[in-house]
Amino acid sequence: DPAGGAVDDVAPWTWAGLDTAGETNATATQLADGVTYFVTVRAVALGGARVAVTSDGVTVDTSPPVGGAVRDVAGTDDPALWCDLFATLDACEIPDGAGDLLSQPNAHTLA
Structure with a gap:
């Protein structure tokens, strides 16, 4: 949780491959109403350097x-x-x- 709150459920990293023009999909099930979820994308360079960017979140409204x-x-x-x-x-x-x-x-x- 980028806001500093508790992290209740973290999905493992998903390998997207080296094709930067493509897309990768991840399916999340059982999302709860009123809960804000965040997505983090991490890039790893050939030399091992890592950079991660986190979304500002999306709140589920059912x-x-x-x-x-x-x-x-x-x-x-x-x-x-x-x-x-x-x-x-x-x-x-x-x-x-x-x-x-x-x-x-x-x-x-x-x-």
């Missing part, structure tokens, strides 16, 4: 997004409500149920 609500906000001055700044709308989507931050929508479409 839960569906929490639905929001559409409310009529015409005429309100509440700065907490967000709308598309480039459109004049009588209704804006307000993300309710913001308990699941990983599954929160990052874009909204109004019709």
